[in-house]
Amino acid sequence: MLSENWDRVPKEALKNKLLPHYFSRLKPIYGKAPIERAVNFMRAVKMGVKAGFSLQYFYRTSEIIEEARSLGGGVVIPHPEQFWPILLAEYDVDGYEVWNPQSRRYTDFLISVVNEKNRKCGISGKSILIFMGDDTHMGEKVLDPALANPEKALREVGVQPAWDDLMIRKKLILAGMDRPRVIAEYKGRLAIDRREPSP
Numbered sequence: 060m061l062s063e064n065w066d067r068v069p070k071e072a073l074k075n076k077l078l079p080h081y082f083s084r085l086k087p088i089y090g091k092a093p094i095e096r097a098v099n100f101m102r103a104v105k106m107g108v109k110a111g112f113s114l115q116y117f118y119r120t121s122e123i124i125e126e127a128r129s130l131g132g133g134v135v136i137p138h139p140e141q142f143w144p145i146l147l148a149e150y151d152v153d154g155y156e157v158w159n160p161q162s163r164r165y166t167d168f169l170i171s172v173v174n175e176k177n178r179k180c181g182i183s184g185k186s187i188l189i190f191m192g193d194d195t196h197m198g199e200k201v202l203d204p205a206l207a208n209p210e211k212a213l214r215e216v217g218v219q220p221a222w223d224d225l226m227i228r229k230k231l232i233l234a235g236m237d238r239p240r241v242i243a244e245y246k247g248r249l250a251i252d253r254r255e256p257s258p
Contacts, residue, residue: 069201076198083206124151133249135190140165146172153248154188154241158221160214161194166221167230174234188245189236191219 060081061068079098086094118126127134134152136145140162146155146169156162157169170189177186199211221227222238231237 080198080202080206084203120145120148120150131249133245135188137192138162139169152187153185153245154190156190156192158219158227159192159194160210162192163221166227170227170230170234170236174230177234185248186235186244188241189231189234190241191221191238193218 061077079101082094082097082101124134128151133154134150135154135156136142136152137156138159138161139146139155139157145152155169155173157173158166173187173189180186193214193216194211195214195216196208196211199207202212204212219238222231
């Protein structure tokens with residue numbers, strides 16, 4: 060299907076939901092019930108494949124971080140509440156995403172964890188930065204509005220109201236973090252990493 064239509068498929072539509080979205084467009088032709096059964100079946104197949112997929116095909120976390128660093132990249136862990144081992148490990152990361160519209164439950168706790176880690180690193184270590192995400196799903200934005208998840212489709216790139224939430228701001232003040240500082244420090248780290256070595 061992709062090979063036959065490669066020149067006509069918008070590149071932003073190429074994602075892991077391509078097949079379910081394709082089937083969803085067939086609802087007017089085949090009806091809602093059979094298409095929803097087919098989409099649910101695809102989800103079940105995907106979960107089965109993921110459950111049985113050997114981890115030997117993946118790089119270790121430390122290898123990915125090393126590769127990112129060698130290329131001058133930064134490392135930010137998204138949705139850390141889903142990756143507790145990474146949060147608890149002492150990996151060389153620049154920061155953690157502590158809030159996004161789908162992930163609010165542990166924001167206070169995650170800010171406290173980052174704050175504690177920063178206290179322990181002392182003056183010589185680089186601090187772990189606190190990030191907020193807008194969780195914008197660009198794939199949802201290119202769908203027909205009738206087929207898109209309205210909650211995800213309406214999210215705006217860069218809108219992060221948690222920075223202005225009074226309760227969260229109190230924790231951020233204790234952590235010595237605010238949006239301008241995080242942006243400036245992260246930009247500085249990327250600029251340092253990408254600087255050409257002097258001859």
